[in-house]
Amino acid sequence: MGSHRAAALIALLALSTPALAETPGWGFSPLPGEGDRAAMGCDRDATAAQYTCLVVRCEDDFSTGLYIHTNRFGGGPGMWTMTLDREDMRFMAEASTGPYGGKITENAETLLDRLRNGTFVYLRHGEDEYAPFAFISLAGSMTAINEALYWCAPRVPPVEQNPAASVDFDLPEKEKPNEPSPTRPQ
16 A cells, blocks of 8 residues: 555544534533543434433532533523433423533432433423424443443542451461361361
């Protein structure tokens, strides 16, 4: 392969790699500074210009945060309607100062469990009555969420940690391993 062909192939590969953006499915959040601390699941029609995503994030205090990330006019705060595995739910998302639009605080633990173990979500903001529901597949959500929440694993304070083992390996003179002992069966 000539040097011109190799350069063309490298340029083609560089241009064909996906850009970091909100893409369908579950993976790490592409937002700056988020890295592997947040799992993001976006709707199947998500593009950089139009998206609705659910985000599970390891917060700075090692708690778990659940967010709505969307580019809809008005953002993520407000009442959301969701169909999660054929069960209708409603929840309120509060305005967030973080990188995502709305934070879900009410029933967040239940919703987190359902996102890990469910199969699909239909999601729509309450004010968008005539807009279509965003479909978010939950395939791969458990892996992505567990990897993001790895850093949120409970930390045990030093006072609750088990002390170092204080096992004495010195046997008394009368119980040396090579000598028979009246107290040990032979």
